[in-house]
Amino acid sequence: MKNFSTLLLILLVPLTAYSAPQGKQLYQQNCAACHGDMGKGGVGVPLALASFLDSVSDRYLFTTIREGRPGRVMPSFQDMSDVQVEAIVRYIRSWSKNKAPVYPLQPIKGNSANGKKLYAQHCASCHGADAKGGSGTGVTFSRPRDLPIIAPSLANSGFLAAASDAMIKHTLINGREGTPMNSFSRQGMSDSQVNDIVAYIRSLQHTTTDQKTDKSEPAYIKYESSESMKSTLAALKNAAIGANFRIIREQLFEQGYVEKGKEDSKKIILYFCNFSMLNKALAIDPRVGLFLPCRVTLIEKDGKVSMITVNPSAMSKKFNNAELDKICAEMTGMYRDILEEAAL
Amino acid sequence: MKNFFVSIVLLCIAGSSFASEQDVLMVRSTMPFPEAMSSLQNSIIEHKYTLSRVQRIDVGLEKAGFKTSRYRIVFFGKHDEMKLLTDSAPQIAAFLPLKLVIFSEGDETMIVALNPLHYDSATNKPEHTLLLKRWHNDIKSIMEDVRKEE
Numbered sequence: 039m040k041n042f043s044t045l046l047l048i049l050l051v052p053l054t055a056y057s058a059p060q061g062k063q064l065y066q067q068n069c070a071a072c073h074g075d076m077g078k079g080g081v082g083v084p085l086a087l088a089s090f091l092d093s094v095s096d097r098y099l100f101t102t103i104r105e106g107r108p109g110r111v112m113p114s115f116q117d118m119s120d121v122q123v124e125a126i127v128r129y130i131r132s133w134s135k136n137k138a139p140v141y142p143l144q145p146i147k148g149n150s151a152n153g154k155k156l157y158a159q160h161c162a163s164c165h166g167a168d169a170k171g172g173s174g175t176g177v178t179f180s181r182p183r184d185l186p187i188i189a190p191s192l193a194n195s196g197f198l199a200a201a202s203d204a205m206i207k208h209t210l211i212n213g214r215e216g217t218p219m220n221s222f223s224r225q226g227m228s229d230s231q232v233n234d235i236v237a238y239i240r241s242l243q244h245t246t247t248d249q250k251t252d253k254s255e256p257a258y259i260k261y262e263s264s265e266s267m268k269s270t271l272a273a274l275k276n277a278a279i280g281a282n283f284r285i286i287r288e289q290l291f292e293q294g295y296v297e298k299g300k301e302d303s304k305k306i307i308l309y310f311c312n313f314s315m316l317n318k319a320l321a322i323d324p325r326v327g328l329f330l331p332c333r334v335t336l337i338e339k340d341g342k343v344s345m346i347t348v349n350p351s352a353m354s355k356k357f358n359n360a361e362l363d364k365i366c367a368e369m370t371g372m373y374r375d376i377l378e379e380a381a382l
Numbered sequence: 383m384k385n386f387f388v389s390i391v392l393l394c395i396a397g398s399s400f401a402s403e404q405d406v407l408m409v410r411s412t413m414p415f416p417e418a419m420s421s422l423q424n425s426i427i428e429h430k431y432t433l434s435r436v437q438r439i440d441v442g443l444e445k446a447g448f449k450t451s452r453y454r455i456v457f458f459g460k461h462d463e464m465k466l467l468t469d470s471a472p473q474i475a476a477f478l479p480l481k482l483v484i485f486s487e488g489d490e491t492m493i494v495a496l497n498p499l500h501y502d503s504a505t506n507k508p509e510h511t512l513l514l515k516r517w518h519n520d521i522k523s524i525m526e527d528v529r530k531e532e
Contacts, residue, residue, distance in 0.1 A: 070409075072408070075410070113405070257504060259476075295461040305475070324453070324485060325406060327439060328406070331439075337468060344472045357405075357406060358405075
C-alpha cells in the first residue's frame with residue numbers, strides 16, 4: 039500500500055504540473071508568431087494596446103481563441119482545454135492594469151436598414167463593402183499595407199460569436215485610440231445611429247458565408263501512367279511547358295540522403311514554376327513556400343508510374359486565408375490538367 | 383482499486399498530449415535571419431535529420447513589395463523513414479522530404495512548417511501515423527529550440 043501511494047504521488051506530480059498551464063508559455067508557443075512576443079502587433083490587431091484591452095471582455099478573448107476568425111488567418115484553437123484558454127486570457131490581461139470590462143449580452147435594438155446605409159458611408163472604406171475586413175490580413179509585418187493595422191472582418195462568424203452588441207457599441211462610441219478606428223461619437227454620430235449600425239452588423243450573422251473548412255479534401259493529387267518512367271517524365275515536362283510553366287529542376291528523390299550514385303532511380307522529383315503566379319501567391323501569404331513552387335514526384339512501382347503533388351486548394355484551407363483560396367483553386371485546376379495530360 | 387489506478391495513468395497521458403494541433407506550425411524568433419538560420423540547421427542535425435538542401439526564393443518576395451530580404455526553404459528528413467513511407471504509401475511523397483520555410487522580417491525571423499499530422503489523409507496505416515506523430519514532435523521541438531535561443 040505504501041508503494042502504491044508513492045507511485046500515485048509520482049504519477050500525480052506531472053498531472054498537477056499540467057493542470058496549471060502557463061499562460062505566458064502557451065501564448066508564446068501559439069500566438070506570438072503572429073501577434074508578437076508582447077502582443078505589440080504584427081499581422082492582426084495589436085492585442086497589447088490599452089484601447090483594445092479596455093474595450094474587450096474576457097469572454098470576447100476566450101471565444102475568439104476558441105472560434106478563431108474563419109477565412110481570416112486567425113486559427114481556432116479547438117484542442118486546447120478551457121483551463122489553457124483561460125490561462126492565455128489571463129496572460130493577455132496582465133498587459134493592462136485596468137480591469138476587464140464586462141458587457142451585458144442583451145441585443146441592442148436598431149434599424150438595420152438604416153445601419154446598412156450608415157455603414158456604407160462611414161465604415162466600408164476600411165472594413166470592406168461587405169464587412170469582410172480590409173484586404174491583406176494576417177501575413178507579416180513586412181507586407182506593404184494601406185493602414186498600419188488592417189481593419190478586421192466584422193461579418194465573420196468568429197467575431198460575431200465573440201462580440202456582444204454592447205461591446206460593438208462601446209467600440210463605435212469610443213473608437214480604439216492609437217489605431218485607425220476612430221470614435222464615432224466624437225464625429226457627431228448619435229446614439230440611435232450607433233444602435234442602427236450595431237443592428238446591421240449583428241444582422242450579418244445570417245449572411246456570413248465563411249469558407250467551410252472541408253478537411254476531407256485530400257491533401258494531395260495523384261495520377262497514374264502506364265508508360266515508362268522516361269516517357270512519363272517527358273510527357274509531364276511537355277504538359278507543364280504547354281501550361282506556361284518553366285521547368286526549374288529535376289532531381290532524384292533520394293538525392294542528398296544516400297551516397298551519390300546509390301539513389302533509387304525509380305523516384306524522381308520535377309520542379310516547375312509559373313513565376314507570376316508564385317509571386318502573386320507569396321504576396322497574399324508568404325507561407326505558401328510550404329507548397330510552392332510546383333513539384334511533382336514520380337514513383338515507379340509494379341510497372342506503373344504515379345505522379346504525385348500537393349493539392350494547393352487543400353493547403354489554402356489549412357492556412358485559413360480566404361484571400362488565398364481563389365489562386366489556389368486555380369493552381370489545383372492547372373495541376374490536374376497537367377497531370378491528366380501527362381498520364382494519357 | 384485497480385480501476386482507479388488505470389484511470390490515473392490515463393489522465394496523466396491525456397494531460398501530457400499537445401495543447402493544440404494547428405494545421406500550420408509557426409514561430410517567431412527574435413534573432414536576425416543569419417543567426418536563426420544557423421540555429422535552425424543545428425537543431426535539425428541535433429534531432430538526427432539529414433539536411434539535404436536549402437532553396438532560396440528571395441526575388442519573388444521583393445517584387446511583391448515585401449520588406450523581406452531573405453526567404454529560404456529548408457529540406458530535411460531521414461532516409462530510412464522516407465523510404466519506408468514512400469514505398470508503401472507513395473502519395474505521401476508529395477510532402478517529403480520534410481520542409482521548413484524561414485524568412486526574415488526586419489530584425490526578426492519567421493519559421494513555418496506544415497503539421498505532419500495532417501499528412502494522414504495520404505496514409506491510414508497505424509504504423510505511419512506513429513511516424514507522423516514523431517515528425518510532428520520533432521518539428522515542434524526544432525522550432526522551440528530556435529525560438530528560445532536569443
